[in-house]
Amino acid sequence: MFGISWAEFLVVLLVAVLVIPTRHWPDVARFLGRVVRWVRNLVWKITDVSENLRDQIELQRPIDDLIRTTTDEVLDAFSAPRRVAPAKKTSKTKSAGRKKTGAR
Secondary structure (H helix, E strand, O other): OOOOHHHHHHHHHHHHHHHHHHHHHHHHHHHHHHHHHHHHHHOOOOOOOHHHHHHHHHHHHHHHHHHHHHHHHHHHHOOOOOOOOOOOOOOOOHHHHHOOOOOO
């Protein structure tokens, strides 16, 4: 508990009982009650926030999976080799390559 053993805690408690006058004990008990209540509320708030975060993460996971698969599909479509249709040969390309020569 907070890095101290039970024996050390009992020594501190015994010293506190001997040092604090009896008329202040109700004030000390009230203060300790407030501290315990404050710590308990703090623990409940932390637990509530952590549960809300866990719920949000669980809701976000399907969306992340959908984004990831869609992105992978789009990137795969872009990276896939494209089929190129063979070029059609036209008569212009055949005749443009030959030069007309005169009668020889």
